[in-house]
Amino acid sequence: MAKVHVTTTVNGEPAEFLCEPNDTMLDALRGPLGLTGSKEGCASGDCGACSITLDGRLVCSCLMLAAEAEGHEIGTIEGMARGDQLHPLQQKFLEMAALQCGICTSGMLVASDALLKRNSQPSEEEVRFWLAGNLCRCTGYDKIVRAVLETAADMRQQATLEIRQ
Amino acid sequence: MTELRYLSPGTLDEAIAAFAAAGSAARILAGGTDLLVQMRSGAVKPGLIVDIKKIAEMTSIEETADGGFRVGAAVSGMVLAEHGRFGKVWPGVLEGVNLIGSKQVQGRASAGGNLCNGSPAGDSVPAMIAAGAIVTVQGPNGRRQMKVEDVPAGPGRTNLKPGEILVSFTLPPRPPGASDAYLRMIPRTEMDIAVVGCGVNLTMKDGVCTAARVGLGAVAPTVLLVEAAAKALIGSRLEEAALDEAAAACRAACRPIDDKRGTIVYRTKIAGVLLKRTAAIAAKRAGGN
Numbered sequence: 226m227a228k229v230h231v232t233t234t235v236n237g238e239p240a241e242f243l244c245e246p247n248d249t250m251l252d253a254l255r256g257p258l259g260l261t262g263s264k265e266g267c268a269s270g271d272c273g274a275c276s277i278t279l280d281g282r283l284v285c286s287c288l289m290l291a292a293e294a295e296g297h298e299i300g301t302i303e304g305m306a307r308g309d310q311l312h313p314l315q316q317k318f319l320e321m322a323a324l325q326c327g328i329c330t331s332g333m334l335v336a337s338d339a340l341l342k343r344n345s346q347p348s349e350e351e352v353r354f355w356l357a358g359n360l361c362r363c364t365g366y367d368k369i370v371r372a373v374l375e376t377a378a379d380m381r382q383q384a385t386l387e388i389r390q
Numbered sequence: 391m392t393e394l395r396y397l398s399p400g401t402l403d404e405a406i407a408a409f410a411a412a413g414s415a416a417r418i419l420a421g422g423t424d425l426l427v428q429m430r431s432g433a434v435k436p437g438l439i440v441d442i443k444k445i446a447e448m449t450s451i452e453e454t455a456d457g458g459f460r461v462g463a464a465v466s467g468m469v470l471a472e473h474g475r476f477g478k479v480w481p482g483v484l485e486g487v488n489l490i491g492s493k494q495v496q497g498r499a500s501a502g503g504n505l506c507n508g509s510p511a512g513d514s515v516p517a518m519i520a521a522g523a524i525v526t527v528q529g530p531n532g533r534r535q536m537k538v539e540d541v542p543a544g545p546g547r548t549n550l551k552p553g554e555i556l557v558s559f560t561l562p563p564r565p566p567g568a569s570d571a572y573l574r575m576i577p578r579t580e581m582d583i584a585v586v587g588c589g590v591n592l593t594m595k596d597g598v599c600t601a602a603r604v605g606l607g608a609v610a611p612t613v614l615l616v617e618a619a620a621k622a623l624i625g626s627r628l629e630e631a632a633l634d635e636a637a638a639a640c641r642a643a644c645r646p647i648d649d650k651r652g653t654i655v656y657r658t659k660i661a662g663v664l665l666k667r668t669a670a671i672a673a674k675r676a677g678g679n
Contacts, residue, residue, distance in 0.1 A: 229396055246396035246439065247429065269427045271581075273494055282468050282497040288426045289498065290419070292396045293441060336493065357580035358492020 233294040235260070236304030244291040251275045253291035254301060262302035262331045266360070273359035276332035276339075277301050283339040285358075302331035305338060313383075314338055314376045323372035325363030333359050337373045345381055349374060398441040402448070402528055402557065405440050410530045410553030412438040418555060420448075420464035421498035423491060424507045447557060448502075451476060457563035463502025463525075463556040471496070480561060481675060482570030482589055482668075486517030489574060492581055502556045505538065508546045508612075511584045515542070515613040516605030517572040520589035523561050529554030539605070542612035568593040568601070569675035573668045574608075575660050577651070584608045585652040588640070588664035592623070594676040599623045604636070604665065609644040609657050616643045619665060628673050636669065637662030 228243040235258060242257040251268075254260045254277070266272035268287045275286040278300035305312040314337050317323070324330040333356065340347060340355045347355065352373050353366070361369065399405045409416050415437035417425055428434040442448045448464040451473050459476060467487040470476055477484040483501075490499045490513050504512040505525070518538045525536050530553045538559070543549045550556065570591035576582035587607030593600045602620040607613045618639035626632030646657040 227393075227395070246394045249426065268430055270423055270491065270495055273492065276494055279497065282466070283494050284497040285423075285492075285494040288421075288423050288495070290396065290422065290426070290439070290441075292398070293419075293422075293443070295398070339493075354580060355493055358494045 229292045231292055231295050233296065234298045236299070236301060240299075242291070246290070246292060248291040249287050250277065250289040250291050250294055250299070251286040253294070254286060254299075260301050260303050263335075264328050264331060266328065266332075271358075271360070272329070272332075273336060273356075274329050274332040276335040276359065278335065278339055281339075281342075283336055300335070302335055305334060312338065313380055314341070314373070317372045317376040317379070318369070321368055321372040321375065323364060323368040329359060329361040329363075333361065333369055337369075337376070340373070341377055341380065345377060345384075347374070347377060394437060394439065396439045396441065398444045400444050402445050402555070405442055405445060406528060406530060406553060406555055408438065409440045409555060413552065416440060418442055418506070420500045420503040421466055421495075423495050423499040424503060442555065454560070454563075459559075459561045461501065461559045461561070463506075463558055464500045465502075466498050466500055467496035468493070470501075479564055480521060480570060482572045482591060482672060483514070483517045483521050483523075483561070486514040486572040486587070486589060489513040489572070489584075501559060505541055506548055506550070506556055508542050508544070508548050509583075510542070510545055510611055510613060511587065511608035512613065513572070513574055513584060513587055513607070516587045516589035516607040517570065518559060518589070519605030519613060519615050520570055520572075520591040520603045521561050522591065522603055523559045525559055526557040527554045528557050533557075535560075539613070539615040544611045565593055565601075567595055567676050569672050569677075571668045571671035571675065573664050573671070575652075575664060583651065586657050586660045586664055587613075588661070588668045590665065590668040590672045592669065592672045592676050594673060597627050599626055599628055599632075599673070604640065606640055606643060606661055606665075608651075609646040609661050611645070614643050616640055618642070623669065628669060633666045633669060637665045640665045 264274040266274035270288040277286045417436040419441040448462040452460045501514040504514045572589045574584040574587040589605040591603045602623040604616040604619040619636040622635035640661040644658040
């Protein structure tokens with residue numbers, strides 16, 4: 226099979242890789258790109274463990290061909306923290322024990338981040354509907370939903386303080 | 391193993407030439423939320439994938455000069471939701487499109503794919519039928535237009551000819567007092583496939599229904615246009631008798647299957663229930679109550 230050469234942007238940095246035409250974006254991330262934070266759960270778009278953003282929109286990387294990344298911007302869990310400084314969602318997930326085994330966590334974080342970028346003040350219902358495509362077999366979701374709501378409240382407060390300064 | 395090729399042409403002519411030349415081995419890739427699952431399970435083994443998302447006409451939303459909309463077949467549900475006006479003019483169509491899968495799936499899945507996948511339970515299809523949407527298809531022999539309800543041929547099959555690609559949906563201009571709604575019945579609250587889906591599009595004038603279209607999904611081998619239900623609503627004030635008659639027409643149109651999601655009896659009953667609920671929402675939006 227002829228390999229496909231793909232030039233793209235991953236977490237703001239230019240990236241290129243070779244892939245098979247039927248490789249998924251998740252294959253490319255975890256293989257040639259060496260970004261193993263995105264997990265494979267179901268490989269059929271049901272569980273959300275492989276969630277990434279494509280041009281800022283939340284997608285399952287298992288439902289996208291790697292070749293489709295050409296010319297687009299990919300965002301992964303590896304792009305969330307700033308060096309050693311965790312993203313507020315990551316910090317809150319730790320503080321509130323919003324994870325147990327961790328397989329769903331990167332997908333939960335990427336999906337929650339995509340929500341808060343669109344809606345800084347989601348209701349509990351909005352959080353639950355937004356995260357309906359992210360399955361967790363450990364937490365029962367409640368801690369995750371509460372962590373997202375608390376992060377949103379913290380980030381709104383932080384934004385208010387920054388405006389006042 | 392069959393050699394798989396991936397193409398992402400920039401023009402429709404190139405896409406059609408490659409798609410038609412490869413015959414039944416070729417698959418169109420829009421959002422890929424069905425195709426990649428089918429490839430992964432081995433249900434389809436394409437020799438050629440034609441990614442249509444580099445073709446501007448397939449990925450754009452335009453308001454037409456007469457006040458209608460043209461929506462490219464590969465526009466994702468999320469992009470449609472982000473559009474400033476579409477959801478205000480066609481809230482029911484947007485509801486249908488935005489019930490397809492999770493937010494992740496909506497980031498990719500398109501109304502064009504939902505229609506061409508040929509599922510009797512596709513959520514956007516009843517709403518598109520109710521809207522009176524016309525699709526543009528293009529193939530080796532040129533362009534033609536079809537009514538949305540004429541596209542599905544049966545589960546997993548369409549009436550598109552070999553080499554033809556669905557290009558866009560055209561939604562007609564809206565008269566004052568018109569709106570639409572889509573409801574589906576699922577036993578969960580999210581992430582499921584419709585047991586019954588119902589799209590209703592109404593025009594109300596001084597409390598009287600002057601135009602109506604009803605689309606019904608998951609109750610027959612294809613999504614249905616239920617003209618008898620629309621006829622029962624037109625000329626009425628959506629009073630109980632008219633709604634009962636329209637609900638009966640929906641039940642009469644049902645030719646469902648028994649499966650794990652619902653029995654024939656259940657689906658048939660729910661078709662009538664959903665007609666009433668959906669019509670009430672559409673009428674409220676149209677300002678007719």
